[in-house]
Amino acid sequence: MADNQPPAPENSNQTEEEKYLKWEDYFMAVAVLSSKRSKDPKTQVGACIVNQDKRIVGTGYNGMPNGCPDDEMSWLHKDENEVDHKHLYVCHAEMNAIMNKNSADVKGCTMYVTLFPCNECAKIIIQAGLSKIVYLSKKENDTSERIAAERLLQRSGIAYRRLESKRTEIKISLTAKDYGAKQQSENPNVLAPGASQREEESDEVEAEDE
Numbered sequence: 001m002a003d004n005q006p007p008a009p010e011n012s013n014q015t016e017e018e019k020y021l022k023w024e025d026y027f028m029a030v031a032v033l034s035s036k037r038s039k040d041p042k043t044q045v046g047a048c049i050v051n052q053d054k055r056i057v058g059t060g061y062n063g064m065p066n067g068c069p070d071d072e073m074s075w076l077h078k079d080e081n082e083v084d085h086k087h088l089y090v091c092h093a094e095m096n097a098i099m100n101k102n103s104a105d106v107k108g109c110t111m112y113v114t115l116f117p118c119n120e121c122a123k124i125i126i127q128a129g130l131s132k133i134v135y136l137s138k139k140e141n142d143t144s145e146r147i148a149a150e151r152l153l154q155r156s157g158i159a160y161r162r163l164e165s166k167r168t169e170i171k172i173s174l175t176a177k178d179y180g181a182k183q184q185s186e187n188p189n190v191l192a193p194g195a196s197q198r199e200e201e202s203d204e205v206e207a208e209d210e
């Protein structure tokens with residue numbers, strides 16, 4: 001192909017609907033992406049809070065409290081020594097999303113969450129004034145926590161439903177050429193020439209990562 005020819009769009013056979021994300025798919029995708037930050041080896045959960053203007057006002061994932069590094073804490077979920085169980089220490093995604101809010105409050109907001117909330121999170125969601133919950137999955141077994149959570153949400157008038165979406169997956173590329181760069185640098189972590197500002201930014205984030 002000649003250099004001055006734009007590459008054929010890879011997704012030219014996509015329907016209009018497939019080309020962009022619907023709001024609900026977008027918000028749940030942000031919850032899913034947030035879950036990928038969790039260091040829980042068994043269950044990664046993510047949450048995304050959205051206000052009535054469709055603005056994201058908080059995100060979170062399950063992780064250890066501030067000052068308790070995820071890499072140093074125990075992630076055991078069953079062991080003889082119950083005091084080492086992660087459940088005694090981990091902060092749930094829902095709580096973190098509410099605590100991380102970048103707005104004055106989350107009253108009337110909708111929470112998109114990858115896993116149905118437990119009873120403790122249901123209490124926090126109610127007290128924070130959220131109005132709706134959209135979840136992706138729910139554990140099959142009827143645990144007391146689950147039943148209590150549903151009871152609490154129903155009594156408090158918080159609507160909850162499973163996400164209904166035509167999409168089954170969303171692929172995300174982190175390859176520069178997929179976003180308009182003409183040439184991929186030899187180092188896949190560094191953008192092609194001409195993108196020096198973004199290059200610096202990506203280094204900064206990497207240095208902070210833990």
Ligand SMILES: Nc1ccn([C@H]2C[C@H](O)[C@@H](COP(=O)(O)O)O2)c(=O)n1
Binds near residue numbers: 062116
């Ligand atoms: N709604 C929920 C439910 C669970 N989590 C977190 C808490 C733990 O890290 C993990 C569940 O533990 P497991 O069932 O794997 O023993 O997921 C949450 O953040 N939000």
